[in-house]
Amino acid sequence: MRATYILVLLFAWTTAVSLGDPFSKNDSVKTYRFISKNILTRLIDSVFEKQEVTRGDVELLNYYATILKNNNSDSVKLSDFNLSELSFYSQSDEKILFPPVSFDSLPSSFNLVLENNFLGYYFSPFKGVITSNYGFREGRLHKGIDIDLEKGDKVSAAFDGKVRFAKLQGGFGNVVILMHPNGLETVYGHLSKIKVKEGDVVLSGQTIGLGGNTGHSYGSHLHFELRYKGYPLNPAGFISFTDHKLIHHTVVIKKSNHLLAAFPSNSSLHTVNRGESWALIAGKYGLSTKELLALNGLAKRYYLKPGQQLRIN
Numbered sequence: 001m002r003a004t005y006i007l008v009l010l011f012a013w014t015t016a017v018s019l020g021d022p023f024s025k026n027d028s029v030k031t032y033r034f035i036s037k038n039i040l041t042r043l044i045d046s047v048f049e050k051q052e053v054t055r056g057d058v059e060l061l062n063y064y065a066t067i068l069k070n071n072n073s074d075s076v077k078l079s080d081f082n083l084s085e086l087s088f089y090s091q092s093d094e095k096i097l098f099p100p101v102s103f104d105s106l107p108s109s110f111n112l113v114l115e116n117n118f119l120g121y122y123f124s125p126f127k128g129v130i131t132s133n134y135g136f137r138e139g140r141l142h143k144g145i146d147i148d149l150e151k152g153d154k155v156s157a158a159f160d161g162k163v164r165f166a167k168l169q170g171g172f173g174n175v176v177i178l179m180h181p182n183g184l185e186t187v188y189g190h191l192s193k194i195k196v197k198e199g200d201v202v203l204s205g206q207t208i209g210l211g212g213n214t215g216h217s218y219g220s221h222l223h224f225e226l227r228y229k230g231y232p233l234n235p236a237g238f239i240s241f242t243d244h245k246l247i248h249h250t251v252v253i254k255k256s257n258h259l260l261a262a263f264p265s266n267s268s269l270h271t272v273n274r275g276e277s278w279a280l281i282a283g284k285y286g287l288s289t290k291e292l293l294a295l296n297g298l299a300k301r302y303y304l305k306p307g308q309q310l311r312i313n
Ligand SMILES: [Zn+2]
Pocket: 132, 142, 144, 145, 146, 222, 223, 224
């Protein structure tokens, strides 16, 4: 109780005095394999004794407090992952934007755990209005979603992970790619400023850059992608961008028409046959087209391909 109270005070104070200090000692942030309310209280006391409180201190305390709160527990065992050694590409590929992984080498269906005490917990990269969804537009796949922001707004890591790529790269502009222990990668494009470097370990919620309009972009926004070993997934199948939390803790990833798609573990699927339309499929299952689109994380129709799988409940 006391820890949470002090933390609120600490936040009120640290947001009042602007902190310019970057989150620097990345490797030392996960010192604790086990966190309890007592440890948290001691940490908060020690922070109060410091001459200067850094944003890193606050983010670390917040991380521990969130873990305890999410688990509704006095003590929680923390990550065993050595994030700094995380890798699923060959070392020489890691400088490439998306290193090639053969589609055939991926299983046709597998469970993917998104958050737990070991992986950490999701944090919204930026709480803004969605201006463009994942999906085909003008015949090309828009591989992420666009979130409206102002230049200079802080962009946060969505999950704990390691910075695999952080530089200016063509249409993406200044882009950061984070690698996560479950095989996911998150991509943050068009940044005005990158605040991390390749190899850094970052925690969910940590600022990784500032929003902007670099690369192929008309107006400041965050282009956010979620990929599994390089293959794009529709982030709306995982994340509620209005509630700013995950929709499911675990999803099933399936191959669907040369792409991967995520479904809740208990959902039924329809495989699209040649000639079927959105309305026809919706009607089969007593849904409206709008309901069918919403179930599949889409705001508007894009063309269906035979073999593609749609969630129908
Ligand atoms: Zn985009």
